[in-house]
Amino acid sequence: MKYKSYAILFSSLVLIMLSGCSPTEPATTSNNSLAPGKPAPNFTLQSNQGPISLADFKGKGVVLFFGYTNCPDVCPTGLSSLTQALKQLPKTTQQRLQPIFITLDPTVDTPARLAEYLRYFHSNLIGLSSNQQTLEQITQAYHVVYKRQPQPNSEFDFIQHTAYFYFISPTGKLSQYLPHQSSIENLKQALTMLVKTKQKELI
Amino acid sequence: MKMLISSALLLSSLFIATPTLACDDHKLEISDSYVREMPPASKNTAAYMQLKNTTDKPLKLLEVQSDIAKKIELHNIVNVDGVLKMQPQPYIEIAANNSLILKPGSYHVMMMGVKRQLKQGEEVKMTLKFEGGMTRELTAPVQPIMPKSAKAGS
Numbered sequence: 001m002k003y004k005s006y007a008i009l010f011s012s013l014v015l016i017m018l019s020g021c022s023p024t025e026p027a028t029t030s031n032n033s034l035a036p037g038k039p040a041p042n043f044t045l046q047s048n049q050g051p052i053s054l055a056d057f058k059g060k061g062v063v064l065f066f067g068y069t070n071c072p073d074v075c076p077t078g079l080s081s082l083t084q085a086l087k088q089l090p091k092t093t094q095q096r097l098q099p100i101f102i103t104l105d106p107t108v109d110t111p112a113r114l115a116e117y118l119r120y121f122h123s124n125l126i127g128l129s130s131n132q133q134t135l136e137q138i139t140q141a142y143h144v145v146y147k148r149q150p151q152p153n154s155e156f157d158f159i160q161h162t163a164y165f166y167f168i169s170p171t172g173k174l175s176q177y178l179p180h181q182s183s184i185e186n187l188k189q190a191l192t193m194l195v196k197t198k199q200k201e202l203i
Numbered sequence: 204m205k206m207l208i209s210s211a212l213l214l215s216s217l218f219i220a221t222p223t224l225a226c227d228d229h230k231l232e233i234s235d236s237y238v239r240e241m242p243p244a245s246k247n248t249a250a251y252m253q254l255k256n257t258t259d260k261p262l263k264l265l266e267v268q269s270d271i272a273k274k275i276e277l278h279n280i281v282n283v284d285g286v287l288k289m290q291p292q293p294y295i296e297i298a299a300n301n302s303l304i305l306k307p308g309s310y311h312v313m314m315m316g317v318k319r320q321l322k323q324g325e326e327v328k329m330t331l332k333f334e335g336g337m338t339r340e341l342t343a344p345v346q347p348i349m350p351k352s353a354k355a356g357s
């Protein structure tokens with residue numbers, strides 16, 4: 001029964017995404033390796049505490065977001081909603097979740113700068129950076145589309161980007177993705193679902 | 204004596220200025236204005252507000268000035284095949300007898316190269332310039348990013 005309602009909820013989410021009223025889903029290419037139920041691509045990147053891999057968080061639900069610290073509107077809005085959703089969950093649920101932010105602007109966003117920026121939102125948020133080439137591979141694997149939007153004064157360059165939360169189950173599978181403007185309620189549901197997945201698998 | 208004259212002059216100029224302001228008030232109402240609090244390490248922020256045009260003619264916001272930022276532009280966020288793109292706008296039009304809300308993910312006043320990290324409790328002064336020469340002074344509080352859904356408690 002629980003599983004059925006989960007399936008209905010999830011397929012309706014996918015339908016909403018495909019209906020075109022919200023941004024198109026991240027899987028825009030013919031490469032279908034990124035799909036709910038499939039293993040989320042692993043990565044190893046630099047945090048201000050040293051290298052971190054997705055595989056390090058087996059047993060925890062991971063929520064992944066790509067962006068950059070100079071992002072004036074989209075990233076702060078998404079991060080703010082996510083951290084509010086996290087803070088509203090019971091402590092025990094929060095302990096089973098790991099939020100991760102990966103930069104799209106590695107020349108500016110050093111691991112130290114990311115840590116300083118993310119502390120403002122949530123103390124558990126991990127910020128990851130690397131060289132351009134490594135980040136290119138990971139963004140491709142996650143179907144993140146982004147492009148520098150040069151301004152007349154290069155000091156004010158912006159980066160256009162897709163903005164989705166990727167929810168990765170404690171067994172490392174992509175559970176679902178949601179757009180950055182999702183309500184706190186929807187984010188809370190998605191996060192709770194991740195933790196429930198683990199309980200189901202343990203039984 | 205000199206000071207008295209100059210203050211009298213200043214006072215009279217205030218009286219002259221007041222009726223114009225009152226007149227503008229009938230054309231445009233600004234509410235819920237705020238500037239987004241800035242996370243450390245960030246140089247950019249945005250101002251958001253509700254603009255209500257009470258006339259039967261469209262009103263165009265052409266420019267916002269403030270000495271808090273190196274550069275201020277009017278922007279909109281558009282979704283091009285799932286990629287979110289900030290587009291500079293030559294103006295923001297408020298339709299006749301209508302309201303327009305500047306909010307995250309939509310129209311906003313983009314503040315680039317902000318001179319200090321703005322925190323909640325501070326205020327930002329700005330001047331809004333409209334087509335036809337109308338200007339409005341605005342003092343907006345700095346507030347944390349709080350999505351609408353959180354305010355509603357839903």
Ligand SMILES: [Cu+2]
Nearest residue numbers: 072278289313
């Ligand atoms: Cu902008």
